[in-house]
Amino acid sequence: MKHDRDLIARCIGAIERHHMVSQGDGVVIGTSGGADSMALVHAMVELRQELGISLHIAHLNHMIRGAEADADEAFVADAGRALGIPVRTRRVDVPALARACGITVEEAGRNARYQLFEDVASEHGLSAVALAHNADDNAETVLMRIIRGTGLKGLSGIPPVRTTASGLRVIRPFIDIERSLIEDYCAARSIAFRTDSTNADTSYTRNRLRNQLLPELEERYNPSVRQALLRLARNAAIDDDCLGTLAQQLRDACLVCGEPIRLARAGLAAAHDAVVSRVLMWACAQAAGSGQDTYQAHLDSLVALLRIGKTGDGVDLPSGVRARLDPDCLVFETTLGQATVHAARDWGPLTLVPGESVIAGGTGVTGAAWRVRAARARISGCRGGGAMTEGLARIASEALGEEVRAGDAGRLWAVFDAALLDAMGCARLTVRAARVGDRMAPFGLSGEKLLSDVFTDAKVPRQERSLMPVIECGGKVLFVGGLRQSGLAPVGPDTVEVVAVAVSKDERNP
Incomplete structure (x- = not known):
């Protein structure tokens, strides 16, 4: 025994x-x-x-x-x-x-x-x-x-x-x-x-x-070899914890401003690259507003910018982020322009509660206000033939508590299978502006496309793209209000609970 x-x-x-x-x-x-x-x-x-x-x-x-x-x-x-x-x-x-x-x-x-x-x-x-x-x-x-x-x-x-x-x-x-x-x-x-x-x-x-x-x-x-791998893991965990603590201390000491993120150059320059890299990864993620991965090539470029760059030099990073050197600070900012920053600040996360709906509004610099409404609700089945537009319109109308038109499906409203969204790890929907590098899997097409290509195909003027609400779920673009929905989490005959989203544009309410 x-x-x-x-x-x-x-x-x-x-x-x-x-x-x-x-x-x-x-x-x-x-x-x-x-x-x-x-x-x-x-x-x-x-x-x-x-x-x-x-x-x-x-x-x-x-x-x-x-x-x-x-x-x-x-x-x-x-x-x-x-x-x-x-x-x-x-x-x-x-x-x-x-x-x-x-x-x-x-x-x-x-x-x-x-x-x-x-x-x-x-x-x-x-x-x-x-x-x-x-x-x-x-x-x-x-x-x-x-x-x-x-x-x-x-x-x-x-x-x-x-x-x-x-x-x-x-x-x-x-x-x-x-x-x-x-x-x-x-x-x-x-x-x-x-x-x-x-x-x-x-x-x-x-x-x-x-x-x-x-x-x-x-x-x-x-x-x-198994024991050797486990020793490596234990030692790496100890070192990782130590570097994480040092990085947090360095970040707190160097953070001058949170929006945009400004880090004191002198403090970063005096620290070891192993600690600096972690602070830079944090800054990239914060500036991108998501869990976007920062790859080694990006970190190498940032460290080189910090060590040998001159004031005014910069590095382009994923998710539309650019890092540049000011006389005293390393600054992380978006490259999508003020319209994007303004819109992203106005549109906040939508936490969905079954049986309730929430509303968020965002105003672009053109004065056009977007109203985004979302709700999660149980249904008694996909009436109207499941995938038929009229049936989906009825489902969306019931969930949202307001009527939607079948002809606006996939453009001004969309419904998704809540269980499939849950399985994707979506605890909430986030409404934001488009970012450089965004991709989506448009409904009815196979595979993903760059969101910029979707905009181009639909002939959306460049100056309007950053003003359109992007509904994101679990890091994936679910719906671009006013344009197109993705093919993720489709409603089907076995759907018992849906997430419905609708957008509307009010030119009179800047």
Whole structure:
């Protein structure tokens, strides 16, 4: 019985070391039915009295493996009942979701799982979700990131604890425990589990790495390569945390102004590039108003500008941001002109509440005011033939509480499947002005196009483009008010809840 005692001791050690839970917390355990997640369920059941926590189980049927997936779902439900733990299962056609959202099956599955966790936590007042990632998963993740290219944060591997945007704490009690010990624990405790047949499918990158590359590295190069990767991750995490703290101190010391962002040149020039780069990444993201990635080439250009540039020199960056040198400051500003800045400041985020609608207004320099109305509402099905414009118009009118004309579909109003938006990670819609580099997947077309090309095709005058409201969701352009909607999250026969958006232009109300 040594194996099961070792696992429990190391599990409680990780929980205490990383402050994963507190007395009175409610925890939902993400459970696939596999060995790792079933071992986690049993370990948390054994520890729940000592930790003073309550437990729920959540399982997502990805609808990829047919009867096998259905059997997994039934297995998890039965296991939860046998242990006296509430179980929530959900079925999502993940391949269809991936196609509808224009993302990979892996990404769609992850989004759907996390949406389930968020929903269960919200419904039952839970504060954390426990996932069964183990030390082997962590080593594989680090190796995969090295192969694809990464920085210090990527080398840090899977974090033991992180917090989602909604405040849900994601904990991984097994993150320091080897897969072999978990399997020994299952054997010692006679814990039943399911085996996913796709784990052997080498068409998936992670499976090739796990089943082919890592064993070859162990056999031919270093039998302790997994331990070496984990040491690298631990050291990288320590260094990353240290540099993050130093960068925050430098940012606070150098920030002269927040709009536009102005950073004191003297303070930046005196600091190490490793710390300066993090401050510059933060400034780029703030100026862009989004989570736009800043690539190494951009950072190299910014550091060179700071070190050897002269007053008046500048560097163009993604999302319409330009960094330039003033006599005393490094300034980050948009390159879309004052109309864009003014419009973006007037249009704020729209947080959607089921059954309610919200209104935002933005005024462009021409004096034309845009009114943007959005609502989230349940429907009794896609009446009127599902995708028929007249049926969608009725759905939009009911959701918004005001009549829309069928002839304005996709231009002045649009409706989207709320469940698909949730799976894309869209907690809110953001209304903003167009940015350089924006892309969208226009409804009825395959693939994405630059938004500038969509404007050109529609013959929208250049001076008007920055005044049109862009509705963004999860970093993707969902709808350009007055122009076109995207093909993301389309309403279909199975839609039960929609997000409706409508825009109108009032020339008389500047």
